[in-house]
Amino acid sequence: MxxxxxxxxxxxxxxxxxxxxxxxxxKRKPLALPSNDSLDVTTFISSQTHRGTTAFIDAATDHRISFSDLWRAVDRVANCLHQDVGIQRGDVVLVLSPNSISIPIVCLSVMSLGAVVTTANPLNTASEISRQIADSNPKLAFTTLELASKLASSGISILLERVVDTLRAPGGLKVVGILSEMMKKEPRGQEVIRNRVNKDDTAILLYSSGTTGRSKGVNSSHGNLIAHVARYIAEPFEQPQQTFICTVPLFHTFGLLNFVLATLALGSTVVILPRFDLGEMMAAAEKYRATTLILVPPVLVTMINRADEIMAKYDVSFLRTVRCGGAPLSKEVTEGSFSRFSGGESEVRCGxxxxxxxxxxxxxxxxxxxxxxxxxxxxxxxxxxxxxxxxxxxxxxxxxxxxxxxxxLKELIKYKGYQVPPAELEALLLNHPDILDAAVIPFPDKEVGQFPMAYVTRKPESNLCEKKVIDFISKQVAPYKKIRKVAFIDSIPKTPSGKTLRKDLIKFAISKL
Structure with a gap:
């Protein structure tokens, strides 16, 4: 393109x-992007005019924040981070949190200072998070008390979401601020002059799934994000002032770009759920009269399979758009969603x-x-x-x-929309004392899309079983990365240069179905 x-x-x-x-x-018209080189994405979004009133709703508590209160909170938190914590242009701030209204406030505040947002999956293990910290070198981490223990070995200063007994902070972590208090803190005295932000400055540093090994940080500049939001404004998939249900993780690029940035510029309302649960999602869609759902294919498959139950229990008459991505979506699933839920005209849009x-x-x-x-x-x-x-x-x-x-090209495994790198699991398997060689492949599954399956070559005289292999990996990785099926093989097929013939193993596994 x-x-x-x-x-x-x-x-x-x-x-x-x-x-x-x-x-x-x-085939789209060229974007009319701002000519000002000293422009951060937070300022660009907050300057957009719209008629929206409510920016975010916490589905778990029904707590709401209006657009005016949101921008007031963003400005106050940015001032506190700059004056009290010393966050400057170029500093990295880690966000480790389940979905909540707090994430947009923190991210927008950090980016307004010219500092860099990096996010981590709260399901990741402490060792997985520590590797990201070692690579990105954050100055501060925003997290919750429940997740703070995963940062204990890092020694990083933390910003907690709400007031707690600071003596309970695990591992001697230093709590330098409470977000809920920062949001209420009135500016004191003359406003401190902040560093000028350039459009080429890095705004977010999000980590890939690590197709060929360790995950890597991907830089996106303020200019990149402004262009993304500008395209959303110029040619939105939905009309302004819509209501979205957000169950996708905000630490992921899709959730962050769309629900923390783009929808704000349109004046739309985002209803945030802490995690995906089909019943909770449909109940929230009914309660808040949602017009748009953002789903991964396994969720859409579940909805189709339970369509009669959903239609009988929930009023989804306000729903206008379902956006689906993150994994392969078959023609049968697409047509099935139309036939089960569509009340009239249907359209598939791609880009x-x-x-x-x-x-x-x-x-x-x-x-x-x-x-x-x-x-x-x-x-x-x-x-x-x-x-x-x-x-x-x-x-x-x-x-x-x-x-x-x-x-x-690089064979990521798509489990429930999560991306699982086979190379990472293979490296862990080869650390087992009874494993001579191993390869991990995507195994097809109707419910979750794919899950990791391991082919293992045992060392001579080893009696290693499937359960022991599964348990060995499950202790070291996030739940979505777990190996769920193991087959033992005399040798792993490879090319003359030593590369694993993963596609041959996939064909062999499928032939056994």
Whole structure:
């Protein structure tokens, strides 16, 4: 995909394909981006005009925060972080928290200072989080008392969500502030002049799933985020002032970009659930008259399978849009959702373009103002010298310009929308004293999409069993990364250069179904 200058006479208006350079160009109009280079994404969003009233609702407590109260809280927290804690432009702040209204306030405050937000999955183990801390070197961590123990070994200063007995902070962690108190603190004296933020400054540092090994930090600048929000404003999937149900994790790029940033600019209301639960999600959709659901494919499959029960128990007449992504979505599931829930006209909308000819499969490369800067400490790895982002997705584009993602070059396992890197699990397996070799593959499952399955070669005379392998891994990883099936094999198939033939193992596993 590209947004660069090109001769319109060479581009097919139907699908955006230019035969001269074998590039697909977006059929959307170029974005009118702000010309001011000294602009942070928080200021850009807060300056948008709309008629929205309620910004966020906590579904668990029914606590609401209006747009005016939100921006007042963001400004107060930013002042406290700057004056009392010493957060400056370029400092990194870690967010380790379950979904809550607090996350948008913290993230927007941090970015307004020119500091960098990095997030961690609260389900991750302490060792997994410590590796991210070692790489990103945060100056401060925002967390809850329940999760603070996972930071105990880091020695990092923490900002807690609410008032607690500071003596209870685990591991001698230093509590430097309470978010709920910062939100109420009136500015004192003359306003302190903050460092000027540049659009090229890094705003967020989010970590990949680690397809080929350890996860890597991906830098996105304020300019990248502003372009993402600007596109949302220019061509929203939904009309302004809609009500969204958010069950996707806010630590993930999809949740952060959409529910912390883009929807605010439209004046929409986001109802935040702490975690996904189908019953709680549908109850919230009914209670708050939700117009939009954001789902991963396994959830949509469950909804289709339980459609009669859902329709009988909940009023979903206000629902207008279901957005689904994060894992493969079959044609059967898409059509099934229409037939079970649609009350009339239905539409599938897709976005994006690929580098190849029409109906030819190749790797998706992207280029545009919202594309991330690259990997932290290694921007060249995924960004070409000409600014193309290599996604690792295998795709094709049809005659109408619709993009279809068909596979991954690097074989991530998609479990309930979570991405699980096989290489990480393989490295752990090889630490077991009874395992000679191992390979991890995605095993298909109707309920969760895929789950990690391990092929293991035991050392001679070992009596290692499936349960022991599963237990060995489950103690070291987050729940979604657990191995759920093990098969023993004499040797792991590999190429002459020693690379695991994972696709051969996948075919073999499927043949046994």
């Amino acid at each position: 590209a947004n660069s200058q090109r001769s319109s006479s060479l581009v097919d208006p139907r699908n955006g394909f230019c035969k001269a350079n074998s590039t697909f160009y977006s 994006g373009v690929v580098v190849m000819g029409l109906n030819q499969t190749g790797e998706l490369w992207l280029k545009g103002p919202s594309i991330a800067k690259g990997y932290f400490r290694n921007e060249e790895e995924i960004i070409t010298s000409k600014g193309w982002l290599k996604t690792g997705d295998l795709c094709y584009i049809d005659d109408d310009g619709f993009l279809f993602i068909v596979d991954r």
